Amino acid sequence: MTDVLLQLRGLTKAYPGVVANKDVSFDIGRGEVHALLGENGAGKSTLVKTIYGLVKPDSGAMTLEGSSFQPPEPRVARAAGVAMVFQHFSLFDALNVAENIALGMENPPPQREIAAQVRAVSDQYGLPLDPTRIVGELSAGERQRVEIIRCLLQDPKLLIMDEPTSVLTPQEVSILFETLRKLSAEGTAILYISHKLEEIRTLCDNATVLRLGEVVGTCDPRTTSARDMAELMVGTKLHVPKKATRETGEVILSLKGLSAKAPHRFGTALRDITVDVQRGEVLGIGGVAGNGQDELVAALSGEMPTSAAMVTYKNQPIGQMHPNARRKIGLLAAPEERMGHAAAPDMSLTENAIMTATTREALTSRGFLHWAKARRFAEGVIKTFDVRTPGPANAARSLSGGNLQKFVIGREIMQAPDVLVVNQPTWGVDASAAAAIRQALLDLAAKGAAVIVISQDLDELMEISDRFAALNEGRLSKPRPASGLTVEDIGLMLGGAHDMEVAHVDA
Amino acid sequence: MDLSSINPILLLASLMVAATPIILAAIGELVVERAGVLNLGVEGMMITGAVCGFIVAVNTGSPWLGFLGAAVGGAILSLLFGVLTQLLLSNQVATGLALTLFGLGLSALMGQGYIGIKAPEFADWHIPLLGDIPIIGPVIFQHDPMVYVGLIIVTAVWAFLKYSRAGLILRAVGENHEAAHALGYHVIRVRLLAIMFGGACAGLGGAYLSLVRVPQWTEGMTAGAGWIALAIVVFASWRPWRLLLGAYLFGGVTVLQLNLQAAGAAIAVEYLSMAPYLATIVVLVIMRAGRAPGSLGQSFHASR
Numbered sequence: 001m002t003d004v005l006l007q008l009r010g011l012t013k014a015y016p017g018v019v020a021n022k023d024v025s026f027d028i029g030r031g032e033v034h035a036l037l038g039e040n041g042a043g044k045s046t047l048v049k050t051i052y053g054l055v056k057p058d059s060g061a062m063t064l065e066g067s068s069f070q071p072p073e074p075r076v077a078r079a080a081g082v083a084m085v086f087q088h089f090s091l092f093d094a095l096n097v098a099e100n101i102a103l104g105m106e107n108p109p110p111q112r113e114i115a116a117q118v119r120a121v122s123d124q125y126g127l128p129l130d131p132t133r134i135v136g137e138l139s140a141g142e143r144q145r146v147e148i149i150r151c152l153l154q155d156p157k158l159l160i161m162d163e164p165t166s167v168l169t170p171q172e173v174s175i176l177f178e179t180l181r182k183l184s185a186e187g188t189a190i191l192y193i194s195h196k197l198e199e200i201r202t203l204c205d206n207a208t209v210l211r212l213g214e215v216v217g218t219c220d221p222r223t224t225s226a227r228d229m230a231e232l233m234v235g236t237k238l239h240v241p242k243k244a245t246r247e248t249g250e251v252i253l254s255l256k257g258l259s260a261k262a263p264h265r266f267g268t269a270l271r272d273i274t275v276d277v278q279r280g281e282v283l284g285i286g287g288v289a290g291n292g293q294d295e296l297v298a299a300l301s302g303e304m305p306t307s308a309a310m311v312t313y314k315n316q317p318i319g320q321m322h323p324n325a326r327r328k329i330g331l332l333a334a335p336e337e338r339m340g341h342a343a344a345p346d347m348s349l350t351e352n353a354i355m356t357a358t359t360r361e362a363l364t365s366r367g368f369l370h371w372a373k374a375r376r377f378a379e380g381v382i383k384t385f386d387v388r389t390p391g392p393a394n395a396a397r398s399l400s401g402g403n404l405q406k407f408v409i410g411r412e413i414m415q416a417p418d419v420l421v422v423n424q425p426t427w428g429v430d431a432s433a434a435a436a437i438r439q440a441l442l443d444l445a446a447k448g449a450a451v452i453v454i455s456q457d458l459d460e461l462m463e464i465s466d467r468f469a470a471l472n473e474g475r476l477s478k479p480r481p482a483s484g485l486t487v488e489d490i491g492l493m494l495g496g497a498h499d500m501e502v503a504h505v506d507a
Numbered sequence: 508m509d510l511s512s513i514n515p516i517l518l519l520a521s522l523m524v525a526a527t528p529i530i531l532a533a534i535g536e537l538v539v540e541r542a543g544v545l546n547l548g549v550e551g552m553m554i555t556g557a558v559c560g561f562i563v564a565v566n567t568g569s570p571w572l573g574f575l576g577a578a579v580g581g582a583i584l585s586l587l588f589g590v591l592t593q594l595l596l597s598n599q600v601a602t603g604l605a606l607t608l609f610g611l612g613l614s615a616l617m618g619q620g621y622i623g624i625k626a627p628e629f630a631d632w633h634i635p636l637l638g639d640i641p642i643i644g645p646v647i648f649q650h651d652p653m654v655y656v657g658l659i660i661v662t663a664v665w666a667f668l669k670y671s672r673a674g675l676i677l678r679a680v681g682e683n684h685e686a687a688h689a690l691g692y693h694v695i696r697v698r699l700l701a702i703m704f705g706g707a708c709a710g711l712g713g714a715y716l717s718l719v720r721v722p723q724w725t726e727g728m729t730a731g732a733g734w735i736a737l738a739i740v741v742f743a744s745w746r747p748w749r750l751l752l753g754a755y756l757f758g759g760v761t762v763l764q765l766n767l768q769a770a771g772a773a774i775a776v777e778y779l780s781m782a783p784y785l786a787t788i789v790v791l792v793i794m795r796a797g798r799a800p801g802s803l804g805q806s807f808h809a810s811r
Contacts, residue, residue, distance in 0.1 A: 054689065074691030090686035092679050093801060103679050104690055108672065 249279030284465025301333035385410030526758030535708025547603025550733025551610020556710025581710020742791030
C-alpha cells in the first residue's frame with residue numbers, strides 16, 4: 001500500500017458553534033479498504049462530504065493521484081473518480097432502477113443501454129437487480145445495490161461508504177463484503193464508515209479514528225480488538241453492560257395466538273404468536289427487518305388493536321386497549337423510528353416527554369398542562385440518561401441520533417413500567433451510548449420489570465437477553481434460554497430460506 | 508326543451524376551445540408540481556396574463572405579441588413567488604394564496620383603461636385537407652392557433668418528462684430534493700425554472716380568455732379557471748394525458764350545460780352550472796391512481 005491515491009492534509013471545517021473537522025490528515029492507498037471510525041458527531045460525515053465536494057473545507061488541502069483536488073461540487077468529484085454510497089439512501093422512490101442510476105451519472109447513455117450495463121455489472125459482482133423495477137418497492141438491501149451499482153458504473157477510484165450495513169440483513173452484509181473485496185482486489189480504494197467494529201475488523205486494512213473532529217489515532221483493525229477500537233473512539237474506558245443474575249417472577253404479559261392482518265400494503269401479518277413474559281426477564285426477539293417487528297410492537301403498544309384475549313397483562317385481557325390505557329397500567333413501548341414515530345422532530349424535548357408520560361406522571365390536570373412538572377420530568381430524563389443537549393427546550397430534531405435515542409428510551413424507563421417493549425433500541429447509536437442504553441434496560445429488568453427487546457443486532461440480543469426467540473414472516477419461534485445458544489442455533493431459529501442463501505454465497 | 512337545437516359538431520368544436528385555457532394553465536402547474544413546488548397562485552398568474560396579453564395585443568394590434576406578453580407577465584409574477592418560496596423559504600401555500608389575491612388586484616389596476624375595448628381579431632385556422640374532412644374537420648382542425656399550441660405544449664411536456672435528461676432531473680428534484688442535492692443537482696435553480704414555466708403557461712391560459720374566448724377585458728374574468736386547473740393537476744395524478752382528458756371533460760360539460768340552458772332544459776340553472784365541476788371531480792376521483800411527488804410543497808434548504 002505504498003501507492004497513495006488520496007491524501008488529506010490539515011482539513012478543517014467549522015460550523016457556527018462547532019468545529020466539525022480539525023486539522024484532519026491521512027492517506028488512502030490504491031485498493032486499500034480504509035475504515036473511518038468515530039462516535040456520532042465526531043465529524044466523519046463532514047469529512048466524507050468534503051471529499052465528495054458537498055462541503056468546502058475552511059482550510060487544508062487534498063491531493064488525488066498526486067494532483068491538487070478541490071471539488072467545488074459532487075459532479076467534479078465524480079468526474080475525478082470519487083463515488084459515494086450514502087447513509088440515508090439518495091434514491092428516488094417513484095423512479096425505476098435505471099432512472100435512479102442515470103441520475104448519478106455525468107453523461108448517461110440511453111435507458112436501454114443503462115439497463116444492459118446494470119445487468120452486466122450485477123452479474124459481475126453478484127448483485128442481482130432488475131433495472132425496470134420501481135425503487136420504492138425494493139428492500140433495503142436491493143436499494144443499496146442500486147446505489148452501489150450506480151457508483152460502479154462510473155469506474156470509481158475511490159468508493160466512499162457511509163454506514164452501509166446499518167439497514168442490511170446479515171445475508172446482505174456478506175454479499176456486500178464479497179463485492180467490496182472484489183473491488184479492492186481490482187484496485188478500487190474504499191473508505192468505509194461504520195459503527196460495527198467487528199465488520200471493520202473483518203473487512204478493513206487500516207483505520208483512522210476521529211474524536212470531536214480530530215484524528216486521535218490510527219490502527220490496524222485486523223490486529224486490534226473491537227474493544228480497544230471502541231475505547232479509542234470514546235476516549236475513555238468502555239463500560240460493558242453487566243447482566244446481574246436475577247430471579248424471574250410471575251408471568252406478567254402473555255400473548256395467546258396473537259394474529260393480525262397486515263396493517264398496510266407493505267406490512268406483515270402476525271401469525272399465531274404465543275409467548276409468556278415473566279417479571280425480571282429480558283426477552284430478546286431477533287429477526288430480519290420486515291418480518292413483523294413493527295406490527296408486533298404496534299400490537300403490544302396498542303397502536304393496532306387485536307382481539308382482547310390475544311394479549312393478557314396481569315391476567316387481564318387488554319388486546320382492545322388503546323395506548324394511553326396500557327400506559328396507565330404499566331405497559332410502555334418505544335417504537336423503532338425515533339424521528340416521527342417515537343418523537344415529534346420539531347417539538348421540544350419537554351413536549352415530547354409530555355406526549356407519552358402524561359398519563360403515568362400526571363402531567364395534566366383538568367385538561368391543562370403542568371409545564372413546570374413536565375420540564376422537571378424531561379430534565380430528569382436528560383440527566384439520568386446523559387442526553388447531550390443544552391436543555392429540554394431544544395427541538396428533538398436538534399439532537400444527534402444516539403442522544404435522541406437515549407432520550408426516547410429514557411423517557412419510558414423513567415416512568416417505571418412493569419413491561420417495556422423496545423424496537424431496535426440502539427439502531428445507529430454509537431458504542432458508548434448503546435452500552436448505556438443496554439445497561440439501562442438490564443437495570444430495569446433487575447428491578448422486576450419485564451423487558452422485550454426487538455432487534456436485528458444479534459450480538460446485542462445475546463448480550464442482554466435471558467431468553468431468545470426469532471420472528472420470521474410474522475411467526476415467533478419458541479423462546480430458548482440465550483446462554484449457550486450458538487450462531488448455528490440462531491440461524492436455524494431465524495428460519496430456512498435466508499440461511500441457504502448465506503451458504504450459497506459463502507461457497 | 509328542444510334538443511335538436513344542439514348541434515353536436517358545434518358542441519364538440521366549442522369543447523376544444525372551452526378546455527384550452529384550463530389545459531394551458533394546468534400543464535404549467537403540472538410541471539411546477541412535478542418539480543416539488545405547490546404554487547396555488549395559478550388564478551393570480553392567469554388573470555395577470557389575461558390583462559398583460561390584452562394590453563399588449565390592443566397596443567400592438569397583434570394577438571401573437573399579446574400572447575407573448577401574457578407569458579412574460581405570468582412568468583414575472585411567478586418569479587415573485589419563486590423568490591419568496593425558494594430563496595426566502597416562505598410557506599408555499601400561504602405565498603400561493605397571496606399571489607392569487609395580488610394578481611387579481613394588480614390586474615384590475617393594470618386594466619383600468621382597457622375596459623370595454625375589443626381585442627384584435629384572432630382568426631381561426633382552416634387547416635387545408637384535414638379541415639375539409641367531414642365532421643372531424645370542423646371539430647378538430649378549424650380552430651384558432653392557440654388550441655394547437657396548447658396541445659403541442661402538453662405533448663412536449665409529456666415527452667420532456669418521459670424521455671429527456673432534464674425531465675428526469677426535474678422529476679428527481681420533485682421526488683426527493685435532499686437526494687437530488689446530494690447527487691449535485693441544483694434544486695433551487697430547477698425549481699425556479701419550473702415555476703417560471705408554470706407562470707408563463709398560466710399567463711397564456713389567461714390571455715386565451717381575454718383575447719379569444721371573451722374577447723374583452725373585465726375584472727376577475729378568469730372566474731376560478733385557475734382553481735379548476737389546480738384541481739385537474741391533482742386529480743390527473745400529475746400525468747399530462749390524464750390532464751388533457753380532465754380538461755376536455757370539464758370543457759365538454761361546460762359547453763353542454765350552456766347548450767342545455769339555451770335549449771331550455773327542465774333542470775334548474777344552478778344545477779347545470781354546477782355540472783362541469785361535479786362531473787370532472789367524480790370522473791377524476793374514480794380514475795385517480797398515483798401519488799404526489801415526494802417533496803411536493805416542502806421548502807428546500809441546503810443545510811449541512
